[in-house]
Amino acid sequence: MYYPDELVEEIRSKNDIVSVISSYIRLQKKGSNHMGLCPFHNEKTPSFSVSAGKQMYHCFGCGVGGNVFTFIMEYENFTFVEALKFLAERVGIALPEQEYSEEAKKLSDLKSRLLEVNKEAAKYFYVQLKSNRGQAAHQYLLDRGLNEDTIKQFGLGYANRYSDDLYKYLKSLGYEDEFLKQSGLVSIDEKRGGHDKFWDRVIFPIMDANHRVIGFGGRVMGKVGNEVPKYLNSPETKIFDKSRNLYGLNFARTSRLTNILICEGYMDTIALHQAGFNNAVASLGTAFTVFHANLLKRYTNEVLLTFDSDTAGIQAALRAIPLLKEAGLTVKVIDMKPYKDPDEFIKALGADEFRERIASAKNSFFFEIDVLQKNYNLNDPEQKTKFFHETAKKLLHFSEELERNFYTDAVAKAYRIDVEQLKRLVNRFGSQIVVGVNDTKDYPNDLNRYKKKTDDGLSKSQKLMLTWLIENPTLFEKINGILGPEDFTEGIYTKVARLVFEQYEKDKTVVPAKIINCFESIEEQTEVAALFSAGIQGEMNPSAWNKALSDTIMRLKESSLDKQSQKAIEVNDTVLLQKIIAQKAELKKHTISFDN
Structure with a gap:
């Protein structure tokens, strides 16, 4: 059901977020914000921050965040329309009967x-x-x-x-x-x-x-x-898509445990719930999908696979692991042997032993390496060499050098190979990926990972700049003519920047909660809330502050102009290219005067 943006904003603005959330959890004022224990995950030290000024919340522990609508939707399991009606009734606003198009x-x-x-x-x-x-x-x-x-x-x-x-x-x-x-x-x-x-x-x-x-x-x-x-x-209908739903999630999402157990079937899920593991879910008779992974990311940061211990179950786990990791989830695998599935395990050994298996769950990477090793005879030098070649390729999936080195050390220790030799092998395959010498079909995601690593710095700069603009709107006048919404080019920041600049142009202020409302999915609202909850100047002195700000502006504008230059070269537009070169020269002048 559609309601006018003006009415939605009126309902949001009249429902003070501190008042609403404090009716659910205990909040204590800390500086300019209110803090409390997060209602969406277990914690002993408050990390759930509610800002009266920004009219939004953000948990620094589990990462959830949003405005008053998001909170009611998540806490009460409401749809947006249900949350809207709830909050409208709370402040005495009568919602009009909404007219539909015939199709809608x-x-x-x-x-x-x-x-x-x-x-x-x-x-x-x-x-x-x-x-x-x-x-x-x-x-x-x-x-x-x-x-x-x-x-x-x-x-x-x-x-x-x-x-x-x-x-x-x-x-x-x-x-x-x-x-x-x-x-x-x-x-x-x-x-x-x-x-x-x-x-x-x-x-x-x-x-x-x-x-x-x-x-x-x-x-x-x-x-x-x-x-x-x-x-x-059931066959798929207008309300049922098995690739986007998980059995038992209605209970698991409110378990408030730190992880979610993924099973293969209904009975496994139900058996685990009955045994006290009310964080168990299962896919609905279909292979695990990227939609399942993204759905889980809404409710947890860690999943544990309890797939069957037979060949089919192992293969299902191997297919699910990369999807889950790509969604940003930590993945572990529970060893069910000598039993096939959680249902059999619980009946035979009980809940306490299953908790022990959870505590000793294997890191998904080592699970993959163990499965891989079974395909090779390590007593055969040729087979052993092939095994370590494949292992080296897998190690390249860790784009962060420190993390990759930790895993390399662990693999070398577990399989008794010289760690320096393994590192050289990893580096050799890595260099082949970068220069395109080797056939990249063996690791199709690696090039994207390298690109993502390169782009991370730019994303952080764009996030930082948007945070500063939210916290200190006077910066809009200082960057006028230097930086604009078109210079924010990374992911969700593109839309956020456009909304931020438009709102400032119209109202001479920026209300984060209003901008959050422009995003439909909980995932996007959480990401925007995290952006608006980032710290700003901190303890930096004015000189360091000016330098950080100047450097960030220079980095963003130069990147934006570089992308424009590339497009101009591609279409052979020499006039546009000359204009961009002139803008780069002018940018340096602006930056120098800005520092002063």
């Missing part, structure tokens, strides 16, 4: 009805499980070690033997065939008429992060032949 209204209505019919189906399946028809399914769950509280918590159910029973029930509630076909719950054809997607299966309702039922998984009881799949998931 149809899509909104369809999604609402899909959530509604899934909720009805979930209740139906649960009632069936508790009925006489569901005795075998209920006993199956009990035999799998689940208790009644767990069955209720996860809303487990049963689709009975009659293949059109759910269809008839939903029809009795007034749902029409055309809509039911879109729900993924039933199929309708000329030969069979309406028939259920699930029948004679134990049912696992799949919920989104806000506890709304968006789909279902069904498992047959007992052994089956190859023609019948053991597990069956």
Whole structure:
């Protein structure tokens, strides 16, 4: 649902963020900010900062941040519209009935009805499980070690033997065939008429992060032949995309533990929750995706893989690790041997032993090296050489030299190889990547990593400059004619800079919380909040401050002009190139006068 920006801003500005957040957690004034224990992760020392001046929050421990809307969405598991309505009611603002375009209204209505019919189906399946028809399914769950509280918590159910029973029930509630076909719950054809997607299966309702039922998984009881799949998931609908949702995340996201356990299946997840590990999730019968990784990044900085210990599970872990690391997550792998999965492990050895396995979880890099080593016979010199060549290539994935050296030392020690020889091998492969001599297909991400390392300094400079402008708006006049929003070219800073300069031009001030509102995703809002929460001048004396500011301006402008020069050269625009050269000369004059 869409509401005018002016109304959204009015609701935000009338809900003082300190007042709102202090109704949830205890805040104590520290200088110009308020500090408290972060409600989104466990901590003993307050690192959760709320700024009345900026009307935003930021946790220096786990990195979350945003404005008052973001907080309510995260804490209450609300959508933006739900948070908007909540905060509007809090300050006595009546929201108008919003008019939809015909297309938007149809899509909104369809999604609402899909959530509604899934909720009805979930209740139906649960009632069936508790009925006489569901005795075998209920006993199956009990035999799998689940208790009644767990069955209720996860809303487990049963689709009975009659293949059109759910269809008839939903029809009795007034749902029409055309809509039911879109729900993924039933199929309708000329030969069979309406028939259920699930029948004679134990049912696992799949919920989104806000506890709304968006789909279902069904498992047959007992052994089956190859023609019948053991597990069956809902097809994708307007509300269900299995590559973007994780089973159990609705509970795990509020566990407030420092990490999240990733499993392969429903029963593993449920078994871990019942054993007290309420930070477990699972992918929905599909390979782990970059969307899963980014989704997890919203709620944690560390994940532990509990994939099956068989060959398929190991390969699944190897595919998931780079996706998780690319999202910025620390990854560890739990050793489940001699058992196949967490469900079997918990039944055999119990929760305390599983905690021991968590504590001793292996760094994902060493897990990859151990798996790699199994492909080579280290007693054979040729095989051993190939193994260390592949290991050296993997070490190049660490772009930070210090970190790479630490891992190189550890590998050399573990496999009894001279560390200096291994470092030389790593450096040789690294130089081949840089000059393009070697075929880079073996490590396609490395060139991007080198580029990213080079660009990090520029990103930091752009972040620093934006922070200074937010903290000290008088700088806008000092950089007028030297630096503009077009000179911020790195990632999210491009949009932030444009909004910052536009807001200052209009209001002669900058309100960070208002700018945060211009970003839709929680990830972007958190990144912007972190930007606006960075420190500024600190204890620098005026001379050091002027030099730091001057150097930063020079670096940003020179980089911007260099990029413009490259474009001018590419299109052979000599007039533009001469103009850029003149701007570079003028820049030095401005910088000198600025220092004075």
